[in-house]
Amino acid sequence: MAHRRTLPNSFTSSFNIHEVFIDKGDHSALSAGMISSLSRWALCFMVVEFDVDIGPDLKLMRPSIKFSEADFRVICFSALPERTANEVKAWEYQFHTFRFASSTFNIPLYGNVLFSTIPSTTSTRGYIQQSLLVLSPHCFPRLFSDVISLITTSGACQSGQDFITATPQEKVVFLDNAIANITHWPNPDKRVRLDLPFLGQIFTVTSGDDSDNGSEDQQEHEKGAQHLEDPFGSWQVLLPHLRQPGTILNFGGLLPTQPLEADLYLIYEHLVLGLPMVVFSLDPHLCSMFITNCVDLIKPMVYSKKVYDYVTVHTCPDTFPQGGLYGVTNPLLAKSDGSFLLIDLTTHDNAYNAPDNRTITAKPSLSKLLNFRPPQLQLHREGSIHKGTHRRVLTPQKIDLSSDEAIRSHFHRMSRLLNDLLSMDPDTAQPHVPTHLKGLYDKLRS
Template sequence: MDLSMTEQKNICFTAFPDSNVFEVGDQVFNIRVKASTSKFAVSGPTAEAGFLYGYVFFRQKKDSTIRRGYFQKSLVLLSQHPFVGLFPRLISILGPSYFELGQPMLEAACMNIAQWVAPEEGKILDLPFLGRLLQVELPTAFKPQLLETTPFDMNKLKPDLQIMASLPVNGLYHHFKDILKDLWLLWELMLLAEPIVVMAQDPSVCSEAVVSLVDIINPIPYCGDYRPYFTIQDSDFKSFVNKNKPLSSLHGPLAKKTKPGVGGKSNMLYSFVQGVTTKRKSTIARDRDLIKMLTEATVRGYPPDWVLNNILRRHFVDLTEKFLVPLNRYFTTLIPVKIPANGDVPRLKPFQTDQFMKSLKEHGPQLPLKSTFKTRTSTTDPTKELYSQFLKCGNFATWLQQRTLKAEQEIMKRRSKQ
């Protein structure tokens, strides 16, 4: 792989936890690193071009023969695909075998992977790997993976063998079940591409929490440069950690005792103190019935986490879809109605903020607003303000680009059928 020395160092440092928060044991986590000079990275999906994803198995155990007193080593699987459900599972299988038996296990794993068919959106693959047969559903772009749409039998699901490739092993519910009430605020922060710092007690929790937040606004594609796990050794550290206003991004440093000053207006999520620190006042109402149901299920210990995670994710998918209703309604008015069989292909009308706001006022939103906004007399319309902020952020530009491309493809398809 044609990685520069800087890129190689970034991968090595990021795959090695820089905070000794546990004495012995294994950690499985994922990283996202810039690899702009690598043809392998650039050949990935357009939205992910220039990045590589690393899936890490890190082992630490006491060893008096080593100067530091510990054996510490990481095995990293690199890919151009953000398959945070599939590849962590692979590395969790390979890691222990590799450290026990050495190079032959690595060669066997590579031979297995080399025989796999090429990935294809939405396809179900049977992937043999080190004596196991994994059934894997690959994601479709801008379409959330949910149990309701998967071909797997929900009542007989085997999460270790039947995998939705875009979902982390534990996920949103597992990492946020103690602070469920904060998720609606986090949804707004992610929706508006606000910079967020996630701090956690270990890289596994940190990386899964970050990718779960990136997924929370699905099917809106997140525009930011997020880092599931981030260390001070990363060459981009100084560009993130400074006195300037931070870029729209979400990343997760590990160091528990350090509070990096990522600009002056960052939102900080300290998972080890169970809370979110931010100056933003949320607009969207929490679903109290959902919170109650999930809380009771947590205490009861049933149904299993993967079912509760699906329920929670589906709620935010529905919330994001409700948010998109006015945008999709207005966007359809930009698509030409008549498609001539000959001559120039008609172009979409430009998106005009004032016209969208007029449409929003006329038809209204479908969002569940907090009761304080419904009762108080204020000159500020919270719904209008939320959409206004969204139209100014990178997530809107990414969504509009994706929506435009899809509409143009549909126009060409209609024209070819005439």
């Protein structure tokens, strides 16, 4: 499936603005030592605003980095939703993530974005659309969602304004203060619990352990800690968006388990086998949340293909839709040709029209957004998972759907068992493979 992507002519203007930032070389309060210390956790903060004439318009970058034009294009277009409301009467905001292979640094980079739509009497459209993003060499979405939330809600600018409505000069001071906090953090270490002071609060994080639970003391020590590689949101938020009641399309009959369990097992099977998947939603918040939770679902196993939390028509790789896991919001990218699993979440997106903390009249609270769950009455609306041509090899089992932890534990145990079975030499040992896993095990062996 080929997609022609033509960049707006005005995009050159935005890239030239980026070049001006570099030429000025004005890091003011940011010393070389601070920039080096920051880079252990993050590369830079950026403010990108949508301009009717230019498109993505870079307003601020701390510290300034000379990105390649290809990287800059991905960053700017990924920082803004492809579709937004036509009329804005109150604050609207959403958090999302994206990732890409950087040609500037030759490593994967991860973007964490808070997009805000702000009513404004100075704008000809009546509102301003702006994104604050932090770019990092690490996939720490839950940590950086908290960082951005605190920046935008602390109201610590000198004028008393929030970060989003502050002047550019105030934004610089505020971001430099945030950067100074991060420079004092210890090195990222997935083996130990870390306490990270930030703007008067302390984020307690740990990578967790993919092995079994460990000692009771260890469990108590880590209780309530955020795992660095944990996704943002949860399956309790996402489950209502999967279709029910019904069965997965093209299975040729009813399944012996509830539809939601069958859906999760089909998704898990595609992840373990490295099969292509496309998640379609009306906004990048939901599709990137779904993608990050999918990647987490198969720990300690790893999805063997490329992962893209959110892509647009301007950032979509040439390999799309094959060879990866993609989150999209453009209907042109969500047309299934049967060669991949298409998860269509748009049927349930109308649940967001109900009161849900996404539209507010005061300072945003990102924690409310990340924990948002559609109203119960939306649970029985029908959605769709288009299976494609893949023939199922994994037999669904009963899952405790009562909590996010129970869902993750169910699939993590299964992944650890598969890992152990695959590590055995079949010529010297005859592993006992549970019946429901045998088809998947044989497929992985082959």
